Structure formats: structure tokens, C-alpha cells
Amino acid sequence: MTSELLKRIEQEFLIRKIKNVSPISTGNINSTYKVEAEGARYILQRINKDVFTNPEEVMQNIRRVSRFLEKKVLQEGGDPQREVLHPIDTLDGTRFFVDENGDYWRMYDC
Numbered sequence: 001m002t003s004e005l006l007k008r009i010e011q012e013f014l015i016r017k018i019k020n021v022s023p024i025s026t027g028n029i030n031s032t033y034k035v036e037a038e039g040a041r042y043i044l045q046r047i048n049k050d051v052f053t054n055p056e057e058v059m060q061n062i063r064r065v066s067r068f069l070e071k072k073v074l075q076e077g078g079d080p081q082r083e084v085l086h087p088i089d090t091l092d093g094t095r096f097f098v099d100e101n102g103d104y105w106r107m108y109d110c
Helices: 003-015 055-075
Strands: 018-024 032-038 040-047 104-107
Touching: 003 018, 003 104, 055 104
Parallel strands: none
Antiparallel strands: 018 032, 032 040, 040 104
């Protein structure tokens, strides 16, 4: 992962300075990384466009499912901060960004 890409990730997801990025090799579809930044940890994924041919729709669906699950968890007395995936918004609010190679990236709180 290049330093230019890391700077872009910091800018797009509005996170503090990235200190460390390490690959998580247990997945089979997307490229997944653990990101340690100043004061926080995240999961970063490059969406596999060969499998998910319309990443924009995938992220819209994730947003819908996350909102639904947050409501359900609250109704059941749970903690949605701990029990539901939370995609992080980008500067433009899409929850993903496209790099110069056409790859789609998304990030979650960890």
C-alpha cells in the first residue's frame, strides 16, 4: 500500500494520522486491512469488483441493513455501537471512495 494511498484514505475518511496498516489474510473475497490511526482502529477493505460488479449498490445496501439493524438492536435493549457494523462516511457521504486505479475502498470502525 503506497504512502499516497494512505494519505488519500486519511483525507477521504477524515481520520487522524495512520500509524500502521497490516493485512488481514483470512478473507476470500475482498482485500482487508487493519488500520491503526492516532486514537482509533479501523478495518479497511478494497472491494473486489470481479465479485461485486456494482460496488455503489453494495454500499447502499450495507447502509440500509446497518440502519435496520441499529433500530432492531435498540428495540431489543442492545448496544448498536457494539453489535452493528458501522461504515465510515467519506467526504462526499458515499461511504467509499474510488482510487486512481478504479478500486473501491470502504472503512469500518473497529
